[in-house]
Amino acid sequence: MKRIILLTVALYQICLAFAQWGPQSKVESHSLQSKVLGTEREYTIYLPKSYEAETDRKYPILYLLHGMTDTDKAWFWRGHVHEVMDQLVASGEAVEMIIVSPNAGGSFEEGNWNGYFDMPGWKYETFFFTEFLPHIESTYRVTGGKSHRSVAGLSMGGGGAAAYAQKHPELFSSAYAISALMNIPEHGAAQPREPGDKLAILTQSVKDNSCVKYVIEADEECKKQLRTVKWFVDCGDDDFLLDRNIEFFQAMRKAHIPCEFRMRDGGHTWEYFHSALYTCLPFLSRNFGK
Incomplete structure (x- = not known):
């Protein structure tokens, strides 16, 4: 009996080891040359565990946008989206998907642009839809189509996603x-040093592309189209952007556009952004294929 128990334990340990040595998810960093921006742009991409083994399989995709002064690496280095995704897939709370984060930022002190919109000297929105998205979905095995594509982000990237x-x-x-x-909030936001600098240009672009104003001014046909998207807003009770998120939710309610809203304990921190992934990734998973 003792030998049987020992043998069972040994087989169990072998199975665990084999599972660890089996196919694993991957995180890769690449770049593409942009004609629109006139420069090379980096991106970081997560490929699920089955990607290399199941070579005929295609996957839904999440475009995950970073915040101001961060880069495409932030969600992986600081948000640990790779580890969270592996955990949620293993528990059955999320489906396997490709996650890609493009670089739309960097340090202002080093002369980098920031922002997801078109602005003087930085046509990032045009780049994203005419170059980046087509490049990703032709390079990787993406299912394609609205029902298998989602977008999410934090802070500057949260506004960009919306x-x-x-x-x-x-x-x-x-x-x-x-x-x-x-x-742009009344208080708490980074302030431009002088008119015309890159932060000032970004600030103006956020005002010009106000997500709140977009809903308020939407006509009935636009509202009808917005109802085809599943919306989720997640903001901390100590976040300096809370009022702007509440205003967006209120505008959506008034326009009769379904939108889930969560206000949790926390501020504008990586602890909060990271914890949001445990709700974000299952939410997106549930809405793929619909």
Whole structure:
């Protein structure tokens, strides 16, 4: 009997070891040359565990946008989206998907542009839809189509995610905005040093692309299209952007556009952004294929 127990334990340990040595998810960093921006742009991409083994399989995709002064690496280095995704897939709470984060930022002190909109000297929105998205979906095995494509982001990227889904509801099944820069807040935001600097240009672009204003001014046909997207807004009770997120939710309610809203304990921090993934990724998963 003792030998049987020992043998069972040994087989169990072998199975665990084999599972660890089996196919694993991957995180890769690449770049593409942009004619629109006139420069090379980096991106970081997560490929699920089965990607290399199941070579005929295609996957839904999440475009995950970072915040101001961060880069495409932030969600992976600081948000640990790779580890969270593996955990949620293993528990059955999320489906396997490709996650890609494009670089739309960097340090202002090093002369980098920031922002997901078109602005003087930085046509990022044009780049995203005419170059980046087509490049990703032709390079990787993406299922394609609205029902298998989603967008999410934090802070500047949360506003970018909401705005992209507003302007292109035909492309995205769902949008998840975390601590989102829906409009410029009255207090707490970084202040431009002087008119015309890159932060000032970004600030003006956020005002020009206000997600709140977009809903308020939407006509009935636009509202009808916005209702085809599944919306989720997630913001901390101590976040300096909370009022702007509440205003967005209120505008959506008044327009009769379904939108889930969560206010949790926390501020504008990576602890909060990271924790949001445990709600974000299952939410997006549930809405793929619909």
